[in-house]
Structure formats: structure tokens, C-alpha cells
Amino acid sequence: MVLELSFLSVDVVILGVLAYVIGLVSVMAYQRYAPKRSDSRSEDAVAEAIVLEYTRRLKEYDRAISEIRARLDVMDMRLPAGAPSHTSQVGSYARVVSEPVTVTQHQPTASIEGQNGTTDYILKLLVEKNLTSRDVKQAIGRTREHTARLMKKLTEAGFVERQVNSKPFRYTITEAGRMRLKGKAEAVPASEIQQAAV
Structure with a gap:
């Protein structure tokens, strides 16, 4: 029992096999690269969350620094104009430290x-x-x-x-x-x- 497939020519068979292989390769390529896009989206979301957190922290630090500056300005205004500055005191501390120090021990x-x-x-x-x-x-x-x-x-x-x-x-x-x-x-x-x- 030999089946005659005379209507199938070599060109038709090759085109059918070629179409099947191209379809198979394109499905495999899609499955391989499609999850990569979703992973990159989750990575982008994580990166965005990190950036937002650091931005929030920087804003808090800026607010704290501005409060400290305001307090420092208030303290400077309360300080009398004739009061000695902190820079003039540094020299006196240096002189005191350079002098010999006697150490006594107590019982x-x-x-x-x-x-x-x-x-x-x-x-x-x-x-x-x-x-x-x-x-x-x-x-x-x-x-x-x-x-x-x-x-x-x-x-x-x-x-x-x-x-x-x-x-x-x-x-x-x-x-x-x-x-x-x-x-x-x-x-x-x-x-x-x-x-x-x-």
C-alpha cells in the first residue's frame, strides 16, 4: 500500500516545513524575551522607590538644616555685639594646653x-x-x-x-x-x- 501523494511537490513540503520552523523559532524567542521586559519593569519600580525614599530623606535633612540655621541666627541676634567671638577663644585654649599640667592622685x-x-x-x-x-x-x-x-x-x-x-x-x-x-x-x-x- 503505497500512498500516492502526487499533489505534494518538493517546493510545497519545503515551504511548509520552513513555515513551521519559523513559527516555532518566533514563539521560542517571544517566550524568552517577554519575561525580561517584565523583570525590567519591576527593577524600574524598585529603582524608582529607592530614588523616592532618598528624595524624601534629603528633604527632611534640608528642613532640619534650615531649622538649625534659623536657631543659629536667633542665637547670633541674642549675642551682644561686644561679646568675644569663638575664634578669639581658640588661641587662649591653645595657650592653656601648651602649659605643663600637674597631675595629682587622690586616695x-x-x-x-x-x-x-x-x-x-x-x-x-x-x-x-x-x-x-x-x-x-x-x-x-x-x-x-x-x-x-x-x-x-x-x-x-x-x-x-x-x-x-x-x-x-x-x-x-x-x-x-x-x-x-x-x-x-x-x-x-x-x-x-x-x-x-x-
Whole structure:
């Protein structure tokens, strides 16, 4: 059974195969390059969002700079005309720095002994319960740095002990601290306590 396809010539077959191949290649090319265009659109959107964000930030910075300039102008207007400028002070600082500086070291216990009632107040608080440096800061109403320096001096003097096994560190009063409080209480006569109460 041989099929006769006499109506098909070689030219018709070649043109059909060629049209099929061209169609296949054009579909593959379209599929390959079409997603690239959508990716470039998303990249453009991301770039535009970044540019908008930086533009917003620059506007905020410009606004802040203009506010600072306005404040500086107000301060310059309040400054008396005869007041010395900052540039003239630079020379005096340079002269002070070039002079020799003597450094003296003090005993830490001597500075604790001369302290005002803040030290005793902290020790009294620590008698009641162990405190963190934040608790001490809130109780005495000083800055964190001031409280840290004070607690360091008390620790070095032996009045307070830092418990480093837990965070935040807690401070406890030592026997030396208790003796200091007892010594202060005994040093004040009863008549002064009664006068202070009145």
C-alpha cells in the first residue's frame, strides 16, 4: 500500500516545513524575551522607590538644616555685639594646653569620706535590699554616668560589693559599709537629731 501523494511537490513540503520552523523559532524567542521586559519593569519600580525614599530623606535633612540655621541666627541676634567671638577663644585654649599640667592622685577612700549625704543615702538603701545601678540612679536622681562613678568608688573603697553572677549587676552593702553607717549614726549627737526633726 503505497500512498500516492502526487499533489505534494518538493517546493510545497519545503515551504511548509520552513513555515513551521519559523513559527516555532518566533514563539521560542517571544517566550524568552517577554519575561525580561517584565523583570525590567519591576527593577524600574524598585529603582524608582529607592530614588523616592532618598528624595524624601534629603528633604527632611534640608528642613532640619534650615531649622538649625534659623536657631543659629536667633542665637547670633541674642549675642551682644561686644561679646568675644569663638575664634578669639581658640588661641587662649591653645595657650592653656601648651602649659605643663600637674597631675595629682587622690586616695579613693578620702574622696568617699568627703562625700555629701549621697553616699550615706545609698548605703542606707542597700541595707534595706540589694539594688541595681538603675535602682540607685532613680533613687538619687543623678545621671547614669554619675551613678556608675559613685558606685565604682564605693566598690573600690570596700563599702559596697558588686554581684557579677547576674545581669544587671546588683550591689550589696559590705560590713565596712555597715560600720560606716553605724559610725555616722553614733557621731551625730541626739540633740542634733531632735533639732533636725523640729
